[in-house]
Amino acid sequence: MSDDLAxxxxxxLATGMVILAxxxxxxxxxxWALLLFCVQSLLLVGAALCAGLATGxxxxxxGATLTLVVKVFAAPVLLWLVLLRLPTSHDVxxxxxQRTGVILAVVLALILGxxxxxxxxxxxxxxxxxxxxxxxxxxxxxLVMVTHRQALTQIVGFLMIENGMALAALTAxxxxxxxxxxxxxxxxxxxxxxxxVYSTRMHTIFGSLDTDRLRTLKG
Amino acid sequence: MIEFALAGxxxxxxxxxxLIQARPLRDAxxxxxxxxxxxxxxxxLAIAARVQDEGPQSAFDGWVYVDSLSVVILxxxxxxxxxxxxxxIPYIRRDIADGHLGAADxxxxxxxxxxxxxxxVVVPVINNLGVMWVAIEATTVVSVLLVSIYRTGPSLEAAxxxxxxxxxxxxxxxxxxxxxxxxxxxxxxxDSSGLSWTDLRAVASQxxxxxxxxxxxxxLVGYGTKAGLAPMHTWLPDAHSQAPSPVSAxxxxxxxxxxxxAVLRFRVLTAASAGDAYADxxxxxxxxxxxxxxxxxxxxxxxxxxMLAYHSVEHMGIIALAAGIGGPVGLYAAMLHLVAxxxxxxxxxxxxxxxxxxxxxxxMHRMHGIAKLAPFHGASLILGAVALAGLPPFAMFTSEYGxxxxxxxxxxxxxxxxGLLLIALAAASLLYHxxxxxxxxxxxxxxxxxPGAAALLSISLPLVLLLLVSVDPPNEFEAALRDAATVIGxxx
Numbered sequence: 001m002s003d004d005l006a007x008x009x010x011x012x013l014a015t016g017m018v019i020l021a022x023x024x025x026x027x028x029x030x031x032w033a034l035l036l037f038c039v040q041s042l043l044l045v046g047a048a049l050c051a052g053l054a055t056g057x058x059x060x061x062x063g064a065t066l067t068l069v070v071k072v073f074a075a076p077v078l079l080w081l082v083l084l085r086l087p088t089s090h091d092v093x094x095x096x097x098q099r100t101g102v103i104l105a106v107v108l109a110l111i112l113g114x115x116x117x118x119x120x121x122x123x124x125x126x127x128x129x130x131x132x133x134x135x136x137x138x139x140x141x142x143l144v145m146v147t148h149r150q151a152l153t154q155i156v157g158f159l160m161i162e163n164g165m166a167l168a169a170l171t172a173x174x175x176x177x178x179x180x181x182x183x184x185x186x187x188x189x190x191x192x193x194x195x196x197v198y199s200t201r202m203h204t205i206f207g208s209l210d211t212d213r214l215r216t217l218k219g
Numbered sequence: 220m221i222e223f224a225l226a227g228x229x230x231x232x233x234x235x236x237x238l239i240q241a242r243p244l245r246d247a248x249x250x251x252x253x254x255x256x257x258x259x260x261x262x263x264l265a266i267a268a269r270v271q272d273e274g275p276q277s278a279f280d281g282w283v284y285v286d287s288l289s290v291v292i293l294x295x296x297x298x299x300x301x302x303x304x305x306x307x308i309p310y311i312r313r314d315i316a317d318g319h320l321g322a323a324d325x326x327x328x329x330x331x332x333x334x335x336x337x338x339x340v341v342v343p344v345i346n347n348l349g350v351m352w353v354a355i356e357a358t359t360v361v362s363v364l365l366v367s368i369y370r371t372g373p374s375l376e377a378a379x380x381x382x383x384x385x386x387x388x389x390x391x392x393x394x395x396x397x398x399x400x401x402x403x404x405x406x407x408x409x410d411s412s413g414l415s416w417t418d419l420r421a422v423a424s425q426x427x428x429x430x431x432x433x434x435x436x437x438x439l440v441g442y443g444t445k446a447g448l449a450p451m452h453t454w455l456p457d458a459h460s461q462a463p464s465p466v467s468a469x470x471x472x473x474x475x476x477x478x479x480x481a482v483l484r485f486r487v488l489t490a491a492s493a494g495d496a497y498a499d500x501x502x503x504x505x506x507x508x509x510x511x512x513x514x515x516x517x518x519x520x521x522x523x524x525x526m527l528a529y530h531s532v533e534h535m536g537i538i539a540l541a542a543g544i545g546g547p548v549g550l551y552a553a554m555l556h557l558v559a560x561x562x563x564x565x566x567x568x569x570x571x572x573x574x575x576x577x578x579x580x581x582x583m584h585r586m587h588g589i590a591k592l593a594p595f596h597g598a599s600l601i602l603g604a605v606a607l608a609g610l611p612p613f614a615m616f617t618s619e620y621g622x623x624x625x626x627x628x629x630x631x632x633x634x635x636x637x638g639l640l641l642i643a644l645a646a647a648s649l650l651y652h653x654x655x656x657x658x659x660x661x662x663x664x665x666x667x668x669x670p671g672a673a674a675l676l677s678i679s680l681p682l683v684l685l686l687l688v689s690v691d692p693p694n695e696f697e698a699a700l701r702d703a704a705t706v707i708g709x710x711x
Binding site: 138142145151154155158161162165168169172173176177179180183184186187190191194195198201202205206211213214215216217219 | 347349350352353356357359360363364367370371372373375376377378379380382383386387390393394396397398400401404413414456457460461516519520525
């Protein structure tokens with residue numbers, strides 16, 4: 001694959017990831033949010049494959065495979081299992097309205113996408129718009145974390161931040177060194193696993209996954 | 220030879236974590252853990268001696284790099300690790316007797332404690348900044364499980380905040396690490412050596428300064444969250460106060476150092492690329508803000524462990540401030556303060572832990588009269604508080620004096636004076652609370668059991684060592700701190 005084609009494809013996939021992120025802000029049910037997140041991770045894997053095809057660097061394929069296993073399957077499935085096991089509401093428990101959230105996300109995406117220059121960064125492949133897009137993904141992830149009270153939704157927001165970062169790493173430097181990438185994904189999986197354990201415990205103690213219950217420690 | 224010591228450092232606690240789960244060893248979990256951390260400490264000391272004699276050491280194809288800065292952090296981890304494990308034995312036994320923990324929680328606790336130790340010792344010896352990030356994130360994932368070991372609502376709340384804030388914060392540090400890798404790839408190529416600190420330092424002056432400036436902001440905010448620098452510190456008082464006290468000693472005494480260590484490694488690269496002033500101004504700003512923000516929370520605090528936790532925010536701020544002021548005096552003060560804080564705070568958390576267990580409350584109003592009821596705990600709390608308040612003859616007096624005089628000679632007089640005032644306020648409130656707890660009127664019917672040998676030794680050892688390095692520091696100790704300060708200064 002030529003560099004130009006790869007660059008165009010990665011740009012398109014990155015845009016797709018932002019649209020899916022806005023979709024996650026829009027969704028009211030956790031099932032939908034998780035599904036959209038899976039697709040977003042799948043686009044990330046696609047972007048990695050494009051970079052791999054363009055450069056022929058074998059470590060990118062290994063990284064893409066691990067991303068597929070951890071972010072498309074393992075992490076969302078773990079969170080889905082919580083929903084299956086617990087008799088809890090599937091509502092994402094947003095603190096702001098559906099319309100407000102989406103408008104906020106779209107405005108953020110437009111502002112960040114337009115105003116952020118690539119700055120000092122020149123991406124390795126011709127995917128010049130990707131750095132602003134990656135930052136947009138991270139900011140929308142943060143938005144999801146701060147505007148939702150449901151514990152699992154907050155974890156989805158955290159995973160979206162991670163996806164943005166992985167996209168930035170992929171285009172700036174063809175990903176991190178393989179051993180680092182493996183370690184990062186392992187840590188991520190462990191953190192999601194701990195969140196899995198805690199959400200079960202949270203449901204036992206508080207009877208819900210609403211993080212508003214976690215407000216007793218102060219001062 | 221150094222490979223053996225490095226292997227012992229890491230493998231001993233990991234092996235113990237697995238062995239403890241074997242049925243015959245479950246009842247002796249504390250003893251197995253103690254043997255393992257002792258091996259770690261012996262290895263750390265062997266590595267320290269080697270570095271002292273022969274200078275920085277590389278091993279395992281350059282994956283490991285140990286210089287004086289690493290040695291200071293490493294020996295503290297191993298030392299506080301031994302004390303905390305020793306202290307855990309009576310602490311956990313008492314918790315099980317009181318019904319706070321089940322009998323099955325004991326092997327679980329010790330296994331987690333050992334894995335936690337193993338993740339921490341990797342941080343100062345690993346040369347690759349990416350793997351260092353992985354190790355620091357691993358410390359979060361393991362230590363949250365220790366924070367939540369009591370399975371109560373508040374401990375779950377603390378653990379959840381710690382997990383979420385810690386992971387998001389440190390994700391920013393990964394972004395900064397990635398930018399550093401990006402800055403280095405034109406110079407070093409795209410293989411895994413791209414994040415090796417020694418390689419990066421060799422080319423640091425050629426790294427793109429714009430990229431490195433941006434990278435340092437992300438690294439400082441990211442690892443700063445983990446180091447408890449304000450305003451990213453909000454998880455810290457919760458986690459440090461809800462954890463079992465020996466774990467609090469580790470979290471506060473040495474885990475915070477690990478995060479600060481990471482910031483200092485990046486500081487060297489950023490300073491070489493973009494000039495000293497940029498990184499230092501940021502360190503000063505976050506440092507001063509942390510000290511200032513902690514003060515009001517210290518004054519009104521009534522929970523003894525939360526008070527100690529806010530003092531960690533304050534003292535991490537002081538270390539960042541001293542490192543930012545820089546110069547040989549400022550950097551030496553930063554290292555001395557780091558050592559003194561680790562020793563003092565770990566002893567204080569363990570002493571406070573015993574008192575909290577005896578009184579079954581963390582409220583300082585309800586534990587008045589400790590000096591009469593429990594002379595040993597009272598004495599160690601008072602000594603620890605005097606040390607932490609920076610009164611002579613303790614080392615924090617020297618380091619805080621160094622901070623002030625360093626700030627004057629570096630032309631940051633206003634910052635030095637502001638810092639001094641805030642530090643004095645924090646010290647005054649600490650002494651006030653301590654005097655209340657120690658000499659207040661004891662409530663009727665309270666009694667504190669006499670401490671056993673394990674508690675006695677684990678609480679007093681850090682204080683004795685602190686007194687030693689304060690009053691008559693051995694030459695090796697001073698040389699190690701001087702060398703470490705040179706490393707942070709960028710010429711080591």
